[in-house]
Amino acid sequence: MFIPTLRLLAVSSALLVLAACSTRSISDSGYKGEGSSYTASAYAYKGELSPYDILGVDLDRPITEEDIARAMAARKPIQVKKGSSIMLVQSGAAIPDSDMVAALERSYSVATFSGVPAFPAGADQKVVQTLPKDQYAKLFRLAAAKGGYETIIVYWGLLEAGTQSGATKAVSWVPFVGASIPDQFQTMRIRLNMAVIDTRTGQWETFAPSAFTDEALSSSRSRAASDQEQVALLKKQAYDGAAEALARKYGG
Structure with a gap:
């Protein structure tokens, strides 16, 4: 029985199935699919900074109602005025x-500092345990103070991706690209979280800028390039949005 071409197109489109989903850090955003490879280097990804360490939160210290009352009484609004210096x-x-540096430099004087954990997973835990619990937070504040930077901005980010693949490549419902049939949609989202820390007092606030999403269609030959184009696009959008949100929220 003859089936019209348009019917085949509709059927093949309906056979899209969820193939995979993944999450990765913006600091480890290389392509993770088939055929990807990694090269060890001094700049290799070593994990994330702990928000508890950066913000000086001691999880082992008992907290009293008096501690909370004192913190509330000492609380002052944080401002990051246009033209001020940030680390x-x-x-x-x-x-x-x-x-991100370029986006923030439109409003601020920006210096950068390493966000590689000083004590990544596998570090000598005996050494880590001998340090005061707020040492890491004070390290960042001291570095900023010596450089004359009034505010520290620390940000974390996740890239979340889900893919849908055609159940069959027998029929293509999109134009051919060379000799390769585009057969996979990837939807990717980027989410950021930012900590704004006053260098002088150590007071801090966190906020989450708007998330951004993108969809792309690729073939097996173009998968890695398409993935990295999505990463670059979403980072640019998210960083521009974060810089604008920061200026609006803390501009005073």
Whole structure:
């Protein structure tokens, strides 16, 4: 029985099935699919900074109602005025992404600082345990103070991706690209979380800028390139949005 071409197109489109989903850090955003490879280096990803360490929260110390009352009484609004100096840290990265630096430099004087954990997983835990619990937070504040930076901005980010693949490549419902049939949609989302820390007092606030999403269609030959184009696009959008949100929220 003859089945019209349009019917075949409709059927093949309906056979899209969920193939995979994944999450990765913005600081470890290389392609993770088939055929990907990694090269060990001094800048290799070593994990994320702990928000508890960065914000000086001691999980082992008993907290009293008096501690909470004192913290509330000492609380003052945080401002990051246009033109002020900030120290920028990207969790997990030796150097913050250039698009984030560029976005923030439209409003602020920006210096960068390493976000690679000093004590990644597998570090000598005996050494770690001998340090005061707020040492890491004070390390960042001291570095910022010596450089004359009034505010520390630390940010974390996740890239979340889900893919849908055609159940069969017998029929293509999109134009051919060379000799390769585009057969996979990837939907990717980027989410950021930012900590704004006053260098002088150690007071802090966190906020989450708007998330951004993108969809792309690729073939097996173009999968890695398409993935990295999505990463670059979403990072640029998210960083521009984060810089604008920061200026609106803390501009005073």
